[in-house]
Amino acid sequence: MRPCALVTGASTGIGYELALLLARDGHRLVLVSRDRERLESAAARLRAEVPGVAIETHPVDLADPDGLEEVCARAAHLAPDVLVNNAGFGGYGPFARTSPAEEAAMIATNVTALTMLAKAVLPGMLERSTGRILNVGSTASFAPGPFAAVYAATKAYVLSFSEALAEETRGSGVTVTALCPGPTHTRFAARASMGGTRVFRGPVAQAGEVARIGYDALQAGRSVVVVGRVNRLMLFAIRFTPRRIVALISRRELSEVAPA
Numbered sequence: 001m002r003p004c005a006l007v008t009g010a011s012t013g014i015g016y017e018l019a020l021l022l023a024r025d026g027h028r029l030v031l032v033s034r035d036r037e038r039l040e041s042a043a044a045r046l047r048a049e050v051p052g053v054a055i056e057t058h059p060v061d062l063a064d065p066d067g068l069e070e071v072c073a074r075a076a077h078l079a080p081d082v083l084v085n086n087a088g089f090g091g092y093g094p095f096a097r098t099s100p101a102e103e104a105a106m107i108a109t110n111v112t113a114l115t116m117l118a119k120a121v122l123p124g125m126l127e128r129s130t131g132r133i134l135n136v137g138s139t140a141s142f143a144p145g146p147f148a149a150v151y152a153a154t155k156a157y158v159l160s161f162s163e164a165l166a167e168e169t170r171g172s173g174v175t176v177t178a179l180c181p182g183p184t185h186t187r188f189a190a191r192a193s194m195g196g197t198r199v200f201r202g203p204v205a206q207a208g209e210v211a212r213i214g215y216d217a218l219q220a221g222r223s224v225v226v227v228g229r230v231n232r233l234m235l236f237a238i239r240f241t242p243r244r245i246v247a248l249i250s251r252r253e254l255s256e257v258a259p260a
């Protein structure tokens, strides 16, 4: 039987590219994302790219508690060899004026769904003494994000949670990896209304490149991987910088700039 990988947010962007790498590596895929049409079209592209790949699709809004419960039950039953917790989205604006419903859905997707899916598969992985979990964080995991306050806080959670699980599972045969990309060409910036910010006007990575780095780190069982040399340097410098200054720099990066 081929190994099984469950990937959330697999319809597009980084999640799609990770699903493609897993398929090429011989995995059966269980794909989850919100929009049915986008998910089915991604599955069709994957079947064309990797003939013979077995794909099961679940068009589910992970922010919906019933949808999440359904996916968690399926995940526990399937006992995947690999879980990729990639589904997530951001938002932009002063916290006093952003939509509470949108932010509640962001926390439910980026934090609750990621946590509950890990809970659904980890006991089985530990019993079998094998398994890999990849949680997608961000460079935003390392600093507060003025004007993207809730998003950055959800990604700080992803990093802290992943590092804790990596330590809890050390030596068990199960590994937990946090993939922390910087700005990447996907639908993310448009959905988050962040396309006009300074951070997306600088160098922006390709989704395929980010997925490859994440996949290699997953295979190697690394606990954290930050994408990009400049991002790694910046995050190293943050360790020696007072948090107040880090917030200030972050505010500048997240400010909107006039179109080029």
Ligand SMILES: NC(=O)c1ccc[n+]([C@@H]2O[C@H](COP(=O)([O-])OP(=O)(O)OC[C@H]3O[C@@H](n4cnc5c(N)ncnc54)[C@H](OP(=O)(O)O)[C@@H]3O)[C@@H](O)[C@H]2O)c1
Pocket (backbone or CB within 6 Å): 008, 009, 010, 011, 012, 013, 014, 015, 032, 033, 034, 035, 036, 038, 039, 060, 061, 062, 063, 086, 087, 088, 089, 090, 109, 136, 137, 138, 139, 180, 181, 182, 183, 184, 185, 186, 187, 188, 189, 191, 207
């Ligand atoms: N792109 C960047 O600059 C960047 C940087 C750092 C970290 N990240 C992180 O990378 C991950 C992947 O994002 P991406 O850049 O590839 O963005 P993307 O192209 O917008 O893809 C996001 C994926 O997540 C799915 N998704 C979002 N909300 C969902 C929900 N409530 N329920 C189920 N599926 C949901 C989307 O499905 P639908 O299309 O069906 O909604 C889509 O498949 C996210 O966790 C994001 O925070 C992105």
